[in-house]
Amino acid sequence: MSRPELVAPPEIYYGDTEAKKYTSKCVLSTHSRKHSHPSSNFLPVPCQCSTRIQQIQSEMTYRALELLNLPEGEPKFLLDIGCGSGLSGEILDEEGHYWVGVDIAPSMLEVALEREVEGDLFLQDIGQGFGFRPGSFDGAISISVIQWLLNAETSHPSSSPPARLTRFFTSLYAALRNPSRAVLQFYPSSDDQIHLITSIAQRAGFGGGIVVDYPNSKKARKVFLCLFVGSGKMNDSVPRGLDGDGEEEVDDVDEGRRRKTIAYERRREKEKRRERSGKRKDLKTKDWIVKKKELYRQRGKESVPRDSKYTGRKRRPVF
Amino acid sequence: MVRLITHNLLSCHVKGCTRNNFPLRFQDVKVELREAEFNAEFLRNFVPRIEWKALVDAGKELGDTSLPEELPEMLGDEFLKKLHHVLLEIHVEEGAMVCPNCGHVYKIMSGIPNMLLTESEI
Numbered sequence: 001m002s003r004p005e006l007v008a009p010p011e012i013y014y015g016d017t018e019a020k021k022y023t024s025k026c027v028l029s030t031h032s033r034k035h036s037h038p039s040s041n042f043l044p045v046p047c048q049c050s051t052r053i054q055q056i057q058s059e060m061t062y063r064a065l066e067l068l069n070l071p072e073g074e075p076k077f078l079l080d081i082g083c084g085s086g087l088s089g090e091i092l093d094e095e096g097h098y099w100v101g102v103d104i105a106p107s108m109l110e111v112a113l114e115r116e117v118e119g120d121l122f123l124q125d126i127g128q129g130f131g132f133r134p135g136s137f138d139g140a141i142s143i144s145v146i147q148w149l150l151n152a153e154t155s156h157p158s159s160s161p162p163a164r165l166t167r168f169f170t171s172l173y174a175a176l177r178n179p180s181r182a183v184l185q186f187y188p189s190s191d192d193q194i195h196l197i198t199s200i201a202q203r204a205g206f207g208g209g210i211v212v213d214y215p216n217s218k219k220a221r222k223v224f225l226c227l228f229v230g231s232g233k234m235n236d237s238v239p240r241g242l243d244g245d246g247e248e249e250v251d252d253v254d255e256g257r258r259r260k261t262i263a264y265e266r267r268r269e270k271e272k273r274r275e276r277s278g279k280r281k282d283l284k285t286k287d288w289i290v291k292k293k294e295l296y297r298q299r300g301k302e303s304v305p306r307d308s309k310y311t312g313r314k315r316r317p318v319f
Numbered sequence: 320m321v322r323l324i325t326h327n328l329l330s331c332h333v334k335g336c337t338r339n340n341f342p343l344r345f346q347d348v349k350v351e352l353r354e355a356e357f358n359a360e361f362l363r364n365f366v367p368r369i370e371w372k373a374l375v376d377a378g379k380e381l382g383d384t385s386l387p388e389e390l391p392e393m394l395g396d397e398f399l400k401k402l403h404h405v406l407l408e409i410h411v412e413e414g415a416m417v418c419p420n421c422g423h424v425y426k427i428m429s430g431i432p433n434m435l436l437t438e439s440e441i
Binding site for chain 2: 096129130133136158
């Protein structure tokens with residue numbers, strides 16, 4: 001399936017059929033036994049709601065809230081950018097926060113109305129900027145939205161992606177309090193896009209950077225843009241992304257570790273001995289390489305290779 | 320579902336409309352009251368962010384005159400209850416918001432204001 005951004009603009013893509021996938025209540029369902037009547041023998045109607053989409057969205061919302069780093073137990077006033085059907089809003093409600101949601105797709109907002117979420121909803125194009133007074137919000141989250149800003153819908157100069165991103169980030173920066181954070185999860189299709197987005201966010205005044213969860217997993221990899229307004233104790237460093245592949249960890253950790261060490265034990269011992277003797281120090285160790293790559297990524301440099309278990313490892317000799 | 324809490328934070332964002340663009344005036348509104356959970360701590364934290372005069376005026380426009388003209392220094396429970404009602408329980412369902420400066424009309428339909436601008440206004 002191609003990327004939805006390339007199919008149609010968001011207000012059209014998220015029409016009635018797509019919006020239905022985001023509704024929480026499904027009466028007739030083929031994938032869930034407990035909904036269907038046990039004694040009924042009619043053919044089940046295929047359900048249009050997608051529990052998988054919903055599960056991923058809610059997981060990302062919880063992670064975004066975690067990255068927002070709000071003080072425990074205090075109700076805050078948050079902005080949900082691209083609130084859609086109010087999936088993330090429901091989670092904000094549960095956590096006791098007050099929120100305002102904006103979205104460009106009327107069909108999605110209708111679904112949100114049906115769900116009776118607590119927050120205020122706005123039909124708004126985030127590429128046109130917000131009209132909120134300075135310092136209005138304690139934080140902002142956005143789940144899978146800002147990649148939509150990267151496509152130009154018309155040739156008008158005001159709808160070019162950099163112009164829209166600039167308006168979005170400057171007005172968002174103004175609307176947030178100092179200090180606060182904005183966490184925006186998105187699906188970049190290339191490193192150029194990450195670079196474009198981070199550089200414009202930086203120009204708008206934001207600090208912070210990119211947090212990548214599960215960087216080595218194709219499926220579970222998630223990119224969060226973690227933006228800081230103001231500095232201080234709350235915003236001193238970019239949080240670390242989660243490692244692993246997003247699946248359950250191996251139960252027997254010791255077993256796994258042992259298996260890993262065996263294959264290269266002799267070589268590792270040799271390296272250790274060399275280190276201890278202090279004769280020669282490797283200039284480009286794995287730590288050094290990983291540190292450099294992290295630095296390049298933060299600066300938004302293009303085509304930085306992924307980290308993997310092969311990072312910093314020597315090629316096997318050909319002869 | 321425009322509550323006064325958001326109305327109080329909302330100014331016009333049409334290009335070039337930078338002065339006198341707050342607060343937006345209500346027009347032909349249909350109001351609905353919906354109860355919400357009272358949270359004193361949130362309100363106390365939120366009070367410094369409110370433009371008091373704009374809130375009182377907006378309350379009057381919607382037919383609620385329970386708020387005093389000046390923000391009291393002591394935030395008692397009784398006052399907070401009144402504030403809670405005005406801020407969070409009055410929902411504007413239909414109508415419009417009009418910018419006092421440029422006159423742009425933001426229509427409100429089934430509780431959702433349309434904040435979209437045309438290309439010439441960006």
